[in-house]
Amino acid sequence: MLGLILLITSFLGVWQAKTKPFWFDEILTIEVSSLPSPELRWQALYAGCDGMPPGYYWINAMAARLPFDDHIRWRGPELLGWLLALTGVYHFTAAVCGRSAGLAAVLLLALTPVSSYAWEARPYALLLGVLAWAAASWQRAERHWGWIAALAALLATATNLHYLAPLSVVCFALAETAVSLAERRLRWRIWAAFAAAAIPTLLALPLLIKMKADFGARFWARPELGGLPYYYGNLLGFPLAVVLVLLPFGLPYLLRSILKENPASPRRHALFLTMCLLLLPVLSLLFTLATHGGFNERYTMPMVIGYAAAIPLLLAWRPGGLARGFTLSLLLAFLVLSGREASRLAAEPPAQLAGESGTALTALRSAPEGLLLINNPLDFLAGWYYANPAQRARLAYIGDTEAAYRLGRTDGAVRLLLALRQFYPVPVRTFEEFLPDHREFTMFSSGPPHLQWQPSRLKELGWKIELFASPVPGRLDRVRAPQPGS
Structure with a gap:
């Protein structure tokens, strides 16, 4: 079933990429990435041509060498990132609750509105994929030193994709702090991986300071405390009324479930991280308010990893139980919506033609x-x-x-x-x-x-x-x- 979901997602993602014209932000990605050298790309970013870390444009410059249609090769890293996100959240959840739970997490993630970023030449889907596998690596960190190395590399890559990605690393650090306090021991190798993740941000600090000076005070989207329910609703596809119920009741229920678990339980560790990721919009909102920066809910998109994993982690997975019926219902919804999307795409012109119109x-x-x-x-x-x-x-x-x-x-x-x-x-x-x-x-x-x-x-x-x-x-x-x- 997971293979079927990935196959359908890949097929629809490539089809979407071929039929959707590039828009303003994507064209900025293309133009900066197309500059012939890292030095020129750095100069363009320092001049204010776009607002992502330099590593992101290096990834796109590599992808641009592939012999595909422009709309596919420029969006290829994001589609790959989305597939990584689906498989990462599967392995993170299945390691605790089994394969049916992992599949439910995949489907919950696939049914969120953020799936549309899988065919957009911006870093958000790739960031999701990197962080989903970082979560799986953190979960397995004590099994082998290779998982520690993977965690360090993945988190460092994340901070090279978006300037607010370090706040996602903070979520990992908060979860690790909770584990350390519960078990009364310090896993110093994991903290070393977190420290390594800070290196790209430190190297790009001149660009970040310049971007803050040029765009921060006059950014088009300003952070608002009152907008918090809308931020969650836009990311998850929930109406405001549902969000107003889930926020005050869902998060305390999650915290109560964490406290009831055995301190050394893998489920408790996983719930720690999902709880911290679910709080990412709150953390990011407070940070941007304090620093007078710009804010948009898509900057906190890694929150959906916590959402997709938290629900299956909270369910009781027994043979023949309601939880498996829940997974089958999600699968049916995914197949129906995918079929509707394929029917819509059949009537769409190619992206080049649509752009010319x-x-x-x-x-x-x-x-x-x-x-x-x-x-x-x-x-x-x-x-x-x-x-x-x-x-x-x-x-x-x-x-x-x-x-x-x-x-x-x-x-x-x-x-x-x-x-x-x-x-x-x-x-x-x-x-x-x-x-x-x-x-x-x-x-x-x-x-x-x-x-x-x-x-x-x-x-x-x-x-x-x-x-x-x-x-x-x-x-x-x-x-x-x-x-x-x-």
């Missing part, structure tokens, strides 16, 4: 000849990536960090594009560079209001904006310079 290029075909200013940076970069040379010559974007923050309350995407132009011929210019050379042009507006601040800025400068057409979605405007002397 994206918002920006559709607007370009509807606009009059000449330059077209795209004021949504997400639409602009996707359009530029999929455009042919003639289309690229007609696309433009204006970046102004001061106006973006004042009028849209965030300037992160603007900073990213202004940094990217230092390494690629992407048509991004400042107002001071753009406006003196263009007295009239067409502008396309679409997307959320906070990304459509350019019309307001142009009006502040006295430019006239007149509606030209209203394609769906968005609108086209004719923009004219003010009269001399006005």
Whole structure:
């Protein structure tokens, strides 16, 4: 059954990768990873082209050498990471409660919304896979020194994938502290593995400090204590009402179950780690509030490993019991949803074709000849990536960090594009560079209001904006310079 789940997941993952166009963040991954040397990639990250540790781009640069379709090879590491996550959570859970419990953990993880990150060229699915196997290695650390080495390597890899991954290492350290207190002994080799995991973060500290200075105060997603139930709900796919029940009652029940277990029980050790991982969103939220950083629930995605393992660990696995019926019900749900997804994908065009029919290029075909200013940076970069040379010559974007923050309350995407132009011929210019050379042009507006601040800025400068057409979605405007002397 596990083999069947992995086979279906691989098939659907490759199919999804071939039919979903790259979006803004994925294109940043591709452009930084495509730079020809580690030195250039470091320079691009220091300039602010993207916000992941340098090791992540090295992994993608290696994957880019594979002879596959672009959409598959750039998303290949994430699909591999998702398969690692499924197998890792299986071995972590099955080691305590048996294979049926391990299968239930796999299915619980596969049915969460985070499965969609398996075909996205960002580090989250790969991070899940690395940490799931780190959990299995921690569980087996006393069997052989090889598991200690694997734990150190996996946790060090995790901190090379995302700057908040060290907080996941803190969860491992908290679980190990609980084990040490319960058994009144110190497993120093495991603590040495935790220390080794800190090395990549220390090496990348200059990049982290620079990124915090450039993006921290004006990041698009701010941490909010009141948003905690929504963070859990978005990761697990639960409505708010369910989360409001699970948080105050589920976590205390888990703690009570831990305290009832024998101190030396493998189940208790596993429950310690799942409890700590389940608290990762709380830990990350408090950390980002204290450091005034940005926060999004996907940064705490390793929490789902704790969720997927905790439920089977709490059930009583007896032959012919209800627990096995629970696993079969999960399997049925997985098969039904996979079939529905395959039916949907059968009607989807290839990713390249879908990208060429994206918002920006559709607007370009509807606009009059000449330059077209795209004021949504997400639409602009996707359009530029999929455009042919003639289309690229007609696309433009204006970046102004001061106006973006004042009028849209965030300037992160603007900073990213202004940094990217230092390494690629992407048509991004400042107002001071753009406006003196263009007295009239067409502008396309679409997307959320906070990304459509350019019309307001142009009006502040006295430019006239007149509606030209209203394609769906968005609108086209004719923009004219003010009269001399006005």
